[in-house]
Amino acid sequence: MADIMCRDAKLQIGNRRTKYPWHVLIVCVTINCLLGIGLVRLEFETDTETLYTPQNSQSKADRATVESIFTEDKSGTNFYGKSITKENNDNTTLGLVNVCALRSSNCVVGGDVVFSTAFRKAMSSNTISYPLFNYEYLSGTFGDAQSSGGYLTSAKMVRLFFYLRQDTVTTSELSSAWEGQFIQTFGTFFSSSMDIAYSTSRSLDEELDKNVNGDVLFFALTFIMMLTYAGFATSGGNCVSDRQNLGRAGVFATCFAIIGSFGLMGVIGVKFVSIVGTLPFLIIGIGLDDMFILMSCLADCSVKSSIEEKMKETMRTGGVAITITSITDFLAFAIGASASFLSVRNFCFYAGTTVIFCYLNQLAFFVPCMVINERRMNRNYHCGTCRPIKPREELRTEGKSICYTFCCGGQLPKTRRDNESPLEKYPKLFFQYVFRNPVAKVVIIMGFIAYIGAAVYGIMNFKRGLLMSNIVAQESYFYKHSKIIEGHFTTEVTIGFTVTSTQNYSDATTQNRVSNLLSNALADVDINPSVTSNWLADYKGSMFYSNVSETSFIAGLKTFLKFRTDHANDVVFSSAETSIVGARFFILSKDLPESEQQGNIMLRMRDVADNSLLPVVCFSWPFVFFDEYASVFQITFTTVGVAIAAMFVVTVLFMPHPLLVACVTVTMVMICAGMFGFMYYWDLTLSAITMIDIVMSIGFSVDFSTHICHAYISVNGASRNERVHNALNRSGGPIINAAISSIMGILILPKDLSANGTVSTHL
Secondary structure (H helix, E strand, O other), X not given: XXXXXXXXXXXXXXXXXXXXXXXXXXXXXXXXXXXXXXXXXOOXXXXXXXXXXXXXXXXXXXXXXXXXXXXXXXXXXXXXXXOOOEEOOOOOEEOHHHHEOXXXXXXXXXXXXXXXXXXXXXXHOOOOEOOEEOOEEOOOOEEOOEXXXXXXXXXXXXXXXXXXXXXXXXXXXXXXXXXXXXXXXXXXXXXXOOOOOOOOOOHHHHHHHHHHOOOHHHHHHHHHHXXXXXXXXXXXXXXOOOOHHHHHHHHHHXXXXXXXXXXXXXXXXXXXXXXXXXXXXXXXXXXXXHHHHHHHHHHHOOOOOOHHHHHHHHHHHHXXXXXXXHHHHHHXXXXXXXXXXXXXXXXXXXXXXXXXXXXXXXXXXXXXXXXXXXXXXXXXEOOOOOOEOEOHHHHHHOOOOHHHHHHHEOOOOOOHHHHOOHHHHHHHHHHHHHOOOHHHHHHHHHHHXXXXXXXXXXXXXXXXXXXXHHHOOOOOHHHXXXXXXXXXXXXXXXXXXXXXXXXXXXXXXXXXXXXXXXXXXXXXXXXXXXXXXXXXHHHHOOOOOOOOOHHHHHHHHHHHHHHOHHHOOOEEEOOOOOOEEEEEEEEEEOOOOOHHHHHHHHHHHHHHHHOOOOOEEEEOOOHHXXXXXXXXXXXXXXHHHHHHHHHHHHHHHHOOOHHHHHHHHHHHHHHHHHHHHHHHXXXXXXXXXXXXXXXXXXXXXXXXXXHHXXXXXXXXXXXXXXXXXXXXXXXXXXXXXXXXXXXXXXXOOOHHHHOOOHHHHHO
């Protein structure tokens, strides 16, 4: 019933376009151009945390809790220590002391222990304790570090941090200005004695911003290539039946769809993210897929039929086919838009809207162009000059030259093959032969078995997580810095347990609860049991300790903190300094190089905090990204499962044939399995970025199989082999040309855009 209703609607729409093609065409172009004005209102989002971490995650809530207690945590962004100054507008010099975060009146520099006298003495005597030296962790300071017996024996790299103030709007602006000058300075820095890699807290966001403002020339080049390819792929027949201009019209229809949909997104305020920059290169392939299907169905119509009858038949077959694929593509992106990652959600908003616009433009732009082209052919007009010409046979009879006859003669096609291009004729002949050959069928089955086996192995071994080096161009300074951090430095995470309410720490019960909390955490297999930062234990072991009363406890603690400044920021006193309103304790994980390990340790430490009798929050700054590692697997597979179920329902509604529904569904599952599995071989991880490609592939995977299956049930044939032959005759050429155009769009992707969606290069 759904199929019949869809066909009736298509026939009515087709009739309107047949009678008033120019009116419909002009209205379509006008609407797209008016919507395109919204491009000037596009807003960009390049903040890494906002884009690639789950919205409303627990880590963000925990961070807010910690920051509300320990207000000094609001300052501190990474800096590579070097004396650089920045000239202000008032010609005064802005130095490090003007922007650095302070502790005990000194600038906070991570890793500056290597310049201390104690470190130099220990280095000369080979007694540098590792990973804890003089109450400071060295594991994040040295790259390719080697230790033996608790002492550092060698290291190839040193990493320094400089923390800048972020506590007010003014200091944040000054810090940002200083960071900008830092990048300029090190961009031209050269040393013959050392190799330096550098970055700032803004580096990743700035590199993503460069991707957003990528070279428009790449899309212009793609547009020209697609115009050329569409013209070549539809070039066949004579000067009347040639369809090159119609093929180019399909490219324009898609481009108008991109302009209109992106403009609409700008008007309604959906922010543009860098990965959306890949869409124009991919949507052109979808548009040409629909175009080739419609042209193929039109070529199947009887040459004796009127234009109205041809368009009715084309919309009955090709119109339904592109409706199915457009709906499935849209549903895949609509489901993906429910993801908690802003990058995925916004990409799916743009992609889903563009798919719908592409579909509507095929109906309101390309179909009228088909009608106009049919009118031209019926009048025997030249495809280039739109002037009446004579058939080639008649010109030869009149004695015209071969060149004149070839360039100026033509007539209506008598069969489908009369105006097919080589790309439409010959590839499908090969597949028609292969799919009817028993030996070839066996080879294909064996190939698919091998493919599934490789995919299953890859699924069992693929990893999840987001590598920062995968989302920037390889020419970027940030890429070099990220690769060094990823390959040469350990990932030992400092994890804090923050007690969020006032407690009586002089009481033995509270002290036992703190001890039990840390003991449970240190018992974890991925936690270093020998490294803790426990101000309470250190205070109890000092000469200043007193637990006669809470008042004496606090008085002794304040004296203790004057000597142990490393614990000064671990305790927050009430305004009257009569109670402790907040306190935190730290542990250190072992090296966790895999994202899956990092996500799991976060979840286990949260369980430790939840099971504690104290009101405690477990938080570490990397947890904001670890939340992605922990949730991306569940989010992705839930999205994929729901999307496949939706594709199944749509297929059942439009093609209610059990065997064909099973074929389309199995094909989708196999393609998704291949996407997940081959990520392992491509050295890719499951992240918010690759999730975009997977969601996109779900929608695209159903297109070709749906076209084949729909053609199979709509063609005539006395036997199964004959119907397969006829189905390939109708849809084989369009599928091949659509695949080629999609690959062309992907291969031309500029490096700064393809870096954001590496899986796309393998679609």
